[in-house]
Amino acid sequence: MAEKKVALTKQDRISVCIRSTFLQGSWNYERMQNGGYCYAMIPAIKRLYTTKEEQAAALKRHLEFFNTQPYVASPILGVTLALEEDRANGAPVDDAAIQGVKVGMMGPLAGVGDPIFWFTVRPILGALAASFAMSGNILGPILFFVLWNVIRYAFLWYTQEFGYKAGTAITKDLSGGLLQKVTQGASILGMFVLGALVQRWVSVSFPFKVSEVQLSEGAYIDWANLPAGGEGIKTAISQYASGMSLDPVKVTTMQDNLNSLVPGLAALLLTFLCMYLLKRKVSPIVIILGLFVVGIVLHVLGIM
């Protein structure tokens, strides 16, 4: 191999990485992330090409259609950097090769990036932080913001460097084991947590009374005839602990019945219904507005 005439410095690669933060800034219906991709490549293009013709050609190359999950664009940028560097040093890398690598990688990588970031890391971090935040604890938002951005920048930088070093080899690695394992592990984790979230956070309750039963004497705490003072409280608590009812009338709501069957069943069924509707191409927005209407109507009817 001949000595390289021009090479990208670490500083160039850091600039590209920082600029890749703004990848989606000019997202448009025509060529999607093309403007951001070109914007990110500018420090490298400036370093590698000196004539105006070469620079113009490189800029146009990276204004072609591009769209992927924004974080996994980093390994693609890394590979593109390596290819452009080879090209600037005289290797026979043509436009089609560069475009081919970009297009070839963006689809499969988006398939990895979307579930890992949007559907595993963000919901898990978000749920954890939100459970702090709902009690007014500022640690929740701080935890979310700091952890997310540490994970994100680490990912952007290391995968871009990995792509740069691996060059074209990375496309072969995509069919290899590691990436698949990570995706599989993430989807297992994600599905588990989703199951837990549906149980804990989807609230569907039917507080309407199904039955009212007058309990027989001795099955409930006889509040009128308790001893006075602390002794009375003690008696009441021990009676309650022994299973006596607080009220002389036992009220069973629809919710009690559902809970004794499977806790969270209604939430589960509602989630399945939403999944079904979404698969039938019903817009999520229609479903959301519909659920508000259903909530109001059923509440007015006294069912919910």
Next chain:
Amino acid sequence: MNVISIVLVVIVAFLAGMEGILDEFQFHQPLVACTLIGIVCGQPAAGIILGGSLQMIAMGWANIGAAVAPDAALASVASAIILMKGGQGAEGASTAIAVAIPLAVAGLFLTMVARTLAVPIVHGMDAAAENADFGRIEMLQWAAIFMQGLRIAIPAAALCVVPAEVVSNLLNSMPAWLTDGMSIGGGMVVAVGYALVINMMATAEVWPFFFIGFALAAISDLTLIGLGIVAVAIAFIYLNLSEKGGSAAGGAAAGGSGDPLGDILNDY
């Protein structure tokens, strides 16, 4: 709200708008945006609680492919401004969310406008590329990002200058059946976000893990962290077992069936 608060709220809204498209720092997520607006308005606790509650609803709101979810940036900013002006503190969180979600849906229109306006911007980049004009491309990229910031900052400013009495009168004039009904609806709306996510992830292979999670979460003593530990452990066990199953059967049936039990049965 005083002038300083309004200026700061508009700045937060601008950040949220830029992030709504960039999706990097997450300033548009309810946890961050609502908290920041709460802080600049001097009601941090209410903002944090609102952010937490709305985060739970907005969890699965991600624009993937053709599916379009409500605009998280506008939902966060609008609900936080409404909560701050309503003067009910954290109590008003569920009402503020219920009022803000339809607004966030309407905000999708602005998203479409911004993404269409970006088309002529990239055509400007094409022209600049002909002349290798780096500076112009960079300037156009920033112009597009600023436009996305204005997409949220302008509605936020409009919400800010509506007199506080109008907002609180509106909230107070809503009858109890309506606000209660909307909170009940809000409790159910969470399911839509989860359903979006499940539809993306679900395969026959990972469905069982959903049900394990669902059943274990009914034990209310188990914290989210505890559940997370169980989930990670199960994922590792599963990956290791499927690898072992795969390598045992590797010689006989190339590739294996991906099902450890099936491979063991095949060996008999």
